[in-house]
Amino acid sequence: MRERRRHLVGVVTSDKMDKTVVVKVERRFRHPLYKKVVRAAKKYMAHDEDNACRIGDRVRIVESRPYSRRKRWVVEEILERAA
Numbered sequence: 001m002r003e004r005r006r007h008l009v010g011v012v013t014s015d016k017m018d019k020t021v022v023v024k025v026e027r028r029f030r031h032p033l034y035k036k037v038v039r040a041a042k043k044y045m046a047h048d049e050d051n052a053c054r055i056g057d058r059v060r061i062v063e064s065r066p067y068s069r070r071k072r073w074v075v076e077e078i079l080e081r082a083a
Contacts, residue, residue, distance in 0.1 A: 005063040012057045021046050021053045046073040056082025
């Protein structure tokens with residue numbers, strides 16, 4: 001079951017909440033009609049049990065059970081620390 005969970009990589013944009021971070025995930029795709037590469041971004045609220053993440057960190061988040069109304073992701077690991 002764990003293998004079927006979705007994984008996303010993004011950058012932490014807010015760590016002001018307790019045990020919660022906001023992660024901005026960017027995706028790039030080619031526009032179907034104009035063929036231009038478009039960047040789209042979406043924000044996810046993710047559970048951070050140890051409050052280890054800081055703004056600017058690159059993290060991998062994984063789908064999980066609902067922790068609250070908007071929080072359905074968990075920080076799996078910190079890939080790169082902010083400079």
